[in-house]
Amino acid sequence: MDAHTIRAKGIGCFWKNSSIDPDGSSGAIVSFNQDGSLNLETGVVEIGTGTKTILAQILAERMRMSPDHIHVKFKISTDITPEHWKTVASRGTFLAGRAVLKAADDAIRQLLDIAACVLRADPVDLELGHGYVYARADPSVRIAVKDICYGYKYPNGNSIGGQIIGRGHYIQRRMNYTNPETGEGTPGPEWNVGAQAVEIELDTRDYSYKLLKAISVNDAGKVLNPKAAKGQVMGAMSMGLSFANRETFMFSGEGAIYNASLRDYNVIRYGENPEYVVEFIESPCLDGPYGARALGEHGLIAMPAALAAALSRAAGVQLNRLPLFPETIWRAKMGEPQP
Amino acid sequence: MAGTDRYTIVLELNVNGEMRRAAARPADLLLDVLRDSFGLTGAKPGCLNGDCGACTVLVDGWPMKSCLMLAVEAEGKAVTTVEGLKNTAVQREFVDKFAFQCGYCTPGFVMNVYGLAHLRPDADEHTVKDWLQSNICRCTGYEEIRDAVVSVLQRRASSAADAAVAEDATNAADGAVDSPMRKGSAANGSDT
Amino acid sequence: MIPYNFDYYAPATVAEAAALFQRLDAEGKQPLYYSGGTEIITIGRINRIYTEAVIDLKRIPDCRQAAVQSGKLVLGSALTLSELYDSRVFPLLGETGAGVADRTSRNKITFGGNICSKFIYREAVLPLLLTDSEVRIAGPGGARQTPIAEAFDGQLRLGRGEFVVQTVTDESYARMPYVTIKKRKVAAIDYPLVTVAALRTSEGIRIAFSGVCAFPFRSQAVERMLNRRELPLRDRIDQSIALFPAPVISDIKGSAAYRELVLKLVMEQTMRALGGE
Ligand SMILES: Cc1cc2nc3c(=O)[nH]c(=O)nc-3n(C[C@H](O)[C@H](O)[C@H](O)COP(=O)(O)OP(=O)(O)OC[C@H]3O[C@@H](n4cnc5c(N)ncnc54)[C@H](O)[C@@H]3O)c2cc1C
Ligand code: FES
Ligand code: FES
Numbered sequence: 001m002d003a004h005t006i007r008a009k010g011i012g013c014f015w016k017n018s019s020i021d022p023d024g025s026s027g028a029i030v031s032f033n034q035d036g037s038l039n040l041e042t043g044v045v046e047i048g049t050g051t052k053t054i055l056a057q058i059l060a061e062r063m064r065m066s067p068d069h070i071h072v073k074f075k076i077s078t079d080i081t082p083e084h085w086k087t088v089a090s091r092g093t094f095l096a097g098r099a100v101l102k103a104a105d106d107a108i109r110q111l112l113d114i115a116a117c118v119l120r121a122d123p124v125d126l127e128l129g130h131g132y133v134y135a136r137a138d139p140s141v142r143i144a145v146k147d148i149c150y151g152y153k154y155p156n157g158n159s160i161g162g163q164i165i166g167r168g169h170y171i172q173r174r175m176n177y178t179n180p181e182t183g184e185g186t187p188g189p190e191w192n193v194g195a196q197a198v199e200i201e202l203d204t205r206d207y208s209y210k211l212l213k214a215i216s217v218n219d220a221g222k223v224l225n226p227k228a229a230k231g232q233v234m235g236a237m238s239m240g241l242s243f244a245n246r247e248t249f250m251f252s253g254e255g256a257i258y259n260a261s262l263r264d265y266n267v268i269r270y271g272e273n274p275e276y277v278v279e280f281i282e283s284p285c286l287d288g289p290y291g292a293r294a295l296g297e298h299g300l301i302a303m304p305a306a307l308a309a310a311l312s313r314a315a316g317v318q319l320n321r322l323p324l325f326p327e328t329i330w331r332a333k334m335g336e337p338q339p
Numbered sequence: 340m341a342g343t344d345r346y347t348i349v350l351e352l353n354v355n356g357e358m359r360r361a362a363a364r365p366a367d368l369l370l371d372v373l374r375d376s377f378g379l380t381g382a383k384p385g386c387l388n389g390d391c392g393a394c395t396v397l398v399d400g401w402p403m404k405s406c407l408m409l410a411v412e413a414e415g416k417a418v419t420t421v422e423g424l425k426n427t428a429v430q431r432e433f434v435d436k437f438a439f440q441c442g443y444c445t446p447g448f449v450m451n452v453y454g455l456a457h458l459r460p461d462a463d464e465h466t467v468k469d470w471l472q473s474n475i476c477r478c479t480g481y482e483e484i485r486d487a488v489v490s491v492l493q494r495r496a497s498s499a500a501d502a503a504v505a506e507d508a509t510n511a512a513d514g515a516v517d518s519p520m521r522k523g524s525a526a527n528g529s530d531t
Numbered sequence: 532m533i534p535y536n537f538d539y540y541a542p543a544t545v546a547e548a549a550a551l552f553q554r555l556d557a558e559g560k561q562p563l564y565y566s567g568g569t570e571i572i573t574i575g576r577i578n579r580i581y582t583e584a585v586i587d588l589k590r591i592p593d594c595r596q597a598a599v600q601s602g603k604l605v606l607g608s609a610l611t612l613s614e615l616y617d618s619r620v621f622p623l624l625g626e627t628g629a630g631v632a633d634r635t636s637r638n639k640i641t642f643g644g645n646i647c648s649k650f651i652y653r654e655a656v657l658p659l660l661l662t663d664s665e666v667r668i669a670g671p672g673g674a675r676q677t678p679i680a681e682a683f684d685g686q687l688r689l690g691r692g693e694f695v696v697q698t699v700t701d702e703s704y705a706r707m708p709y710v711t712i713k714k715r716k717v718a719a720i721d722y723p724l725v726t727v728a729a730l731r732t733s734e735g736i737r738i739a740f741s742g743v744c745a746f747p748f749r750s751q752a753v754e755r756m757l758n759r760r761e762l763p764l765r766d767r768i769d770q771s772i773a774l775f776p777a778p779v780i781s782d783i784k785g786s787a788a789y790r791e792l793v794l795k796l797v798m799e800q801t802m803r804a805l806g807g808e
Contacts, residue, residue: 048441234480262390266718271468346536365539473635
């Protein structure tokens with residue numbers, strides 16, 4: 001660039017398996033309203049990841065309807081809401097998504113059973129879609145979901161069926177504990193991989209630097225909601241960079257924290273972020289809902305390594321400690337051992 | 340707190356265009372009175388130290404951290420909280436651009452951007468950055484927020500924005516855009 | 532929440548404020564002048580400052596003044612740092628003040644409050660030091676106007692019950708070339724690692740510092756050294772640092788050694804920008 005400005009790039013790769021309790025499970029309940037719209041209840045806590053939106057999309061896809069007619073219940077009551085192991089470990093979409101699919105299938109089976117009576121058809125010849133159950137070979141033979149989801153009443157008052165409640169659950173297949181000696185075991189169903197890169201501009205006079213561009217390519221299995229997926233990854237990249245470049249607690253010899261407020265514990269702010277490029281590849285995870293893999297946390301993992309690689313290259317010295325304050329780089333450059 | 344009664348006063352505040360009263364201590368923060376006395380929980384307590392911006396409201400149209408202001412200081416001024424904005428362009432753009440995840444920082448960002456769009460509709464990138472660095476977001480990568488801000492400012496700059504402005508003005512509480520300088524305080528030469 | 536109670540007063544005149552202070556002080560209320568109030572609120576919350584009465588200066592017109600009177604720039608202590616920046620009446624002050632905290636906080640933080648702050652930075656005082664401004668101070672004993680160099684030795688020396696009403700600056704200074712640079716540890720919003728403000732007058736370059744030592748300062752000895760153009764700039768800078776009134780600090784923002792490195796770069800950049808090579 002010029003006498004004291006160096007641009008450099010660094011790349012980091014990650015793999016991650018979401019290790020959770022081997023019996024961590026998730027449940028879902030699908031119920032209907034009189035107008036044929038649906039209620040979806042799961043124990044996933046919506047903390048901004050958009051998981052509940054994605055669960056509604058999954059349900060809508062399976063029920064062949066618009067997500068606009070799905071009411072997602074946000075409130076969680078430990079009394080009656082189905083259990084979701086924990087809203088952690090990028091497991092929300094995977095566990096609850098599978099539970100929702102099972103609940104949907106349960107509801108569909110019940111809808112087809114009633115419709116089969118009313119339409120005088122074999123359930124295997126029937127299909128659900130767009131608010132109706134209809135004969136696959138002749139869609140004019142049909143009945144509206146709203147007319148059967150609370151039972152069907154014949155003109156003379158005779159009624160059959162009843163309220164339809166779909167229930168589903170999911171538990172990961174054949175997980176086991178890892179052997180503490182050898183590390184062998186199956187902590188989670190799928191390994192997820194990705195590659196990340198950072199481009200920086202280093203000022204070799206004081207070792208301050210700018211974050212220019214950051215790239216992340218994750219294997220998402222199947223991207224279920226493009227905007228949400230991109231947001232998850234960008235947010236994670238931002239946190240990874242902030243963590244790598246400034247976030248740490250500083251302790252006195254007695255263990256007191258020197259920077260106990262956000263005045264001194266700095267995080268990345270608006271405009272300090274690099275330009276983000278987020279791409280996905282899709283190699284489906286056969287166990288995941290519609291092939292989806294975990295992606296919530298993954299955007300964070302290799303950012304520190306990518307940043308350290310870029311800065312090491314620019315400064316011409318191996319940087320092995322976080323955070324990468326300009327002073328830290330300067331000290332490494334001066335040959336001080338990195339503690 | 341010992342002897343609090345002796346310190347209790349009746350505050351009269353103009354919040355979202357409505358005159359409201361509350362019994363409070365002179366030492367009470369605007370943030371706490373808004374939330375606890377008026378039930379306006381849009382402004383969020385984050386750091387209570389002026390560092391995060393989650394508590395941002397407008398005071399006479401200016402973004403203000405309500406954790407850095409005593410409620411008594413707001414007497415005679417127009418306070419606008421996020422509850423005072425109804426489907427404004429800023430709110431719509433935040434939704435459209437996915438400019439939030441958990442939403443904790445959102446009311447603060449929205450109020451700051453709303454103030455910016457009204458006081459500095461022609462803000463350049465430097466100004467936008469200067470203003471928005473007052474708030475912290477832990478979830479997004481800020482790019483979504485930037486997209487929303489750029490879009491709001493563009494709409495205001497374009498002629499079509501006039502409609503949006505008129506709409507916002509009716510949607511926002513009264514007096515949301517008065518500059519203290521313009522309101523005849525003694526300072527000269529303001530470029531607002 | 533502030534964990535103790537206090538009364539709030541908003542006097543309308545300077546005299547009223549001073550009289551209030553005297554009375555409340557006599558009653559043992561440990562009164563505090565309250566300007567932006569951001570410091571009183573935030574350190575009050577963690578019990579690092581105590582008072583039973585605050586006297587808000589913002590409703591006193593003199594403290595809110597921004598005027599030019601016979602060639603003098605008169606700035607009220609209760610103007611906010613944002614107002615000073617936006618008005619552009621005194622760009623060196625406006626821009627140096629704009630390095631403090633963040634924009635929204637500066638809509639509340641005042642000029643006077645920053646100068647009288649308990650923190651070690653008080654960055655808004657640098658332009659006053661550079662321009663030989665005078666400070667109008669009032670108190671129970673009446674009013675006085677004092678050159679900043681006499682009133683400020685690392686912090687503003689105020690008598691009991693005294694407060695800053697205004698500062699007075701020769702208007703010609705507002706048109707001189709200046710530089711103001713703030714370097715932080717890493718983040719966009721932070722206290723300074725180094726803040727340097729400088730001005731080029733007909734007699735030479737003036738320079739003042741914050742964040743470097745435990746208090747903000749301007750030093751004649753440092754300026755004399757920096758203006759010795761017969762010496763190479765880097766030598767002048769090295770030698771002037773040896774003349775600082777106190778050691779360069781080491782804290783969580785940076786070690787003394789790294790601060791010095793950054794300081795030298797900023798000083799060089801400053802001198803060059805003002806044609807002082
Ligand atoms: C988020 C945040 C970030 C900050 N970052 C920085 C920074 O980067 N650099 C920096 O320099 N500071 C920084 N500060 C500190 C801030 O600038 C000071 O605390 C400043 O004092 C606040 O001004 P105020 O008007 O709110 O003061 P107040 O709280 O009103 O007063 C501060 C002190 O000064 C006294 N006082 C106020 N006005 C007068 C007067 N006219 N005469 C005599 N005494 C008076 C008060 O009694 C009190 O003791 C930051 C503060 C915040 C909240
Ligand atoms: S809560 Fe007010 S700035 Fe953080
Ligand atoms: S959306 Fe969660 S902090 Fe901004």
